Amino acid sequence: MTPASRPPDSPKPALPQQRSDRLGPRFGFAESNRAQRRLHELVPGGAHTYARGSDQYADGRAPVLTRGLGARVWDVDGNCYVEYGMGLRAVTLGHAYPQVVKAVTEAIGLGTNFTRPTVLEEAAAQDFLDNVPFADMVKFAKNGSDVTTAALRLARAATGRSLVAVADQPFFSVDDWFIGTTGMDAGIPASVTDLTLRFTYNDLESLRALFAGHPDGIAAVFMEAATATAEPAPGFLQGVRRLCDEHGTVLVFDEMITGFRWAAGGAQSVYGVAPDLSCWGKAMGNGFPISALAGRRDLMELGGLRTDADRVFLLSTTHGPETAGLAAFRAVVRAYRDTDPVAAMERAGTMLARGVAELAADAGLSDQIGTTGRPSCLIYTTRDADGAPSQAYRTLFLQELVERGVLGQSFVTSAAHTDADVDHTLWAVQQALPAYRRALEQGGVHGVLRGRPVAPALRRSAAPRREA
Known part of the structure; x- marks a missing residue:
C-alpha cells in the first residue's frame, strides 16, 4: 500500500461528489450478526477486549472480521472497509506489512x-x-x-x-x-x-x-x-x-x-x-x-x-x-529507520481533518461534527443541537459510516492509509450528514438511529443504554 502522499500544505483535494451508487446497496451484516451472537455464547462480552465489544458499535452493525491488508479489512459478509483505530492504535505500518510478516515467518521457522x-x-x-x-x-x-x-x-x-x-x-x-x-x-x-x-x-x-x-x-x-x-x-x-x-x-x-x-x-x-x-x-x-x-x-x-x-x-x-514478537519489533524498528511512517500518518490525518471540516461547514454542521487531536491520532467529535457531546449522535455517525465501508471509533490513521482511502472516507462522511441533520431537526436520533446508543466500555452496568 502506498502511504498518503499529499503534503499538508498542498492545494486542498476536491471533495467527493454525491454518488449514491458508489458502493451499491448499503452493507448487510447477517453473517457478522450470527457470528457475534455465537461469540456472546462463548466469550464473556463477546470479545476479548472491551473496546472491541459489539456494544461499542451501532446495533446489528458490528462487523466480525476475517482479514486485513494495509488500511483495509474484510468481514464475514464479504464487506470491505477502510479501517481506523488500526487494532486499538497498535498497527502503524498497516495490516500484514510485508517486512514484518517476512521477519516473523523466518523467526518462527527456527523455533518460538x-x-x-x-x-x-x-x-x-x-x-x-x-x-x-x-x-x-x-x-x-x-x-x-x-x-x-x-x-x-x-x-x-x-x-x-x-x-x-x-x-x-x-x-x-x-x-x-x-x-x-x-x-x-x-x-x-x-x-x-x-x-x-x-x-x-x-x-x-x-x-x-x-x-x-x-x-x-x-x-x-x-x-x-x-x-x-x-x-x-x-x-x-x-x-x-x-x-x-x-x-x-x-x-x-x-x-x-x-x-x-x-x-x-x-x-x-x-x-x-x-x-x-x-x-x-x-x-x-x-x-x-x-x-x-x-x-x-x-x-x-x-x-x-x-x-x-x-x-x-x-x-x-x-x-x-518468544521470537515472533521480538522479530516483529525489530522489523518495525527497521521500517522506522528506512521510511517515515509518522509523517505518512500525519499527512493522511491532516487531509482527513481538513476534508471533514469542509464537509461539515458546507452542510452547516460545524458545531456538531469535527475532529480533534494530533493528525496521527485523530478522533472525531459528535455533538447534539446544543453543542454538547452526544453518545447517541456518535452512534448515529458510526452507523452511517460503517454502512458505507468505513470502520472505526476514531479516525486514527496508519502509514498505509492512501489518498484513495481518505477520499472514500470523506465520501462516507458526506453521505452520513443528511441523517445527522435529520436527527437534529427532529430533536433526537429516534427513528434515525436503528437501536441503542453506544455506552462507555468501562461502565458498572451491562444493561444497554436507551436515548432519553
Whole structure:
C-alpha cells in the first residue's frame, strides 16, 4: 500500500461528489450478526477486549472480521472497509506489512520459545535502547498492563512508599491499582484503590497539592506525556519532572499510544523530558503482542541479579521473549529507520481533518461534527443541537459510516492509509450528514438511529443504554 502522499500544505483535494451508487446497496451484516451472537455464547462480552465489544458499535452493525491488508479489512459478509483505530492504535505500518510478516515467518521457522535466552533478545534490546536514548535497560513482556504494574512495583520498592499519583487520563492497566478507580471496580477492595490518587493533566498545581497532602508518601507519578486530545502545556512536563525530583518520586511515562505514533522514540523524545521509567506496547510490534518496561539502570537492576537490595519480582513471563514478537519489533524498528511512517500518518490525518471540516461547514454542521487531536491520532467529535457531546449522535455517525465501508471509533490513521482511502472516507462522511441533520431537526436520533446508543466500555452496568 502506498502511504498518503499529499503534503499538508498542498492545494486542498476536491471533495467527493454525491454518488449514491458508489458502493451499491448499503452493507448487510447477517453473517457478522450470527457470528457475534455465537461469540456472546462463548466469550464473556463477546470479545476479548472491551473496546472491541459489539456494544461499542451501532446495533446489528458490528462487523466480525476475517482479514486485513494495509488500511483495509474484510468481514464475514464479504464487506470491505477502510479501517481506523488500526487494532486499538497498535498497527502503524498497516495490516500484514510485508517486512514484518517476512521477519516473523523466518523467526518462527527456527523455533518460538526456549529454556534460555536467544540472541534475538540481545538484538531486540539493543534496538530498543538505540531507539529510546533516555533508557538504560529494557525488559520485554506481552501486554501493557504487565509492564505498567511492574513499573509501579519497582517504584514502590525503590522509594519504600505506597501511593501512586495518576493523571486523569483514560487507561493505564487492567490491574487492581488502576481499574479499581474506574466504573468497573467490582471485586477490588478499597484498601487497594485508596492508594491511587488522581491529579489533573496540564494542571501542575493539582499535582503539587497531592505532594503537599501526602509528604513522603508518593512512590510514583504515572501519566501519558500527551494524549489524542491534549498536548502538554508549556512547562508542564518540565514542572512534573522537577516536582518528582524534589520529592524523590519516580516519574513514569506511559508510551503505549505515543510510542511509534508521536515518534519512534516516543513522546519523551518529542518533548525532551526524561522519565525514570517508561512503558511501551501497541505499535512497537505492528499488531504482534509485545510490550516493554524501560528505564534508569539503578531502578531496573532492582529486578535483576546485580543488586545488594531486596530484589523486586519485576517481570518473569513464559512468553515475553518468544521470537515472533521480538522479530516483529525489530522489523518495525527497521521500517522506522528506512521510511517515515509518522509523517505518512500525519499527512493522511491532516487531509482527513481538513476534508471533514469542509464537509461539515458546507452542510452547516460545524458545531456538531469535527475532529480533534494530533493528525496521527485523530478522533472525531459528535455533538447534539446544543453543542454538547452526544453518545447517541456518535452512534448515529458510526452507523452511517460503517454502512458505507468505513470502520472505526476514531479516525486514527496508519502509514498505509492512501489518498484513495481518505477520499472514500470523506465520501462516507458526506453521505452520513443528511441523517445527522435529520436527527437534529427532529430533536433526537429516534427513528434515525436503528437501536441503542453506544455506552462507555468501562461502565458498572451491562444493561444497554436507551436515548432519553
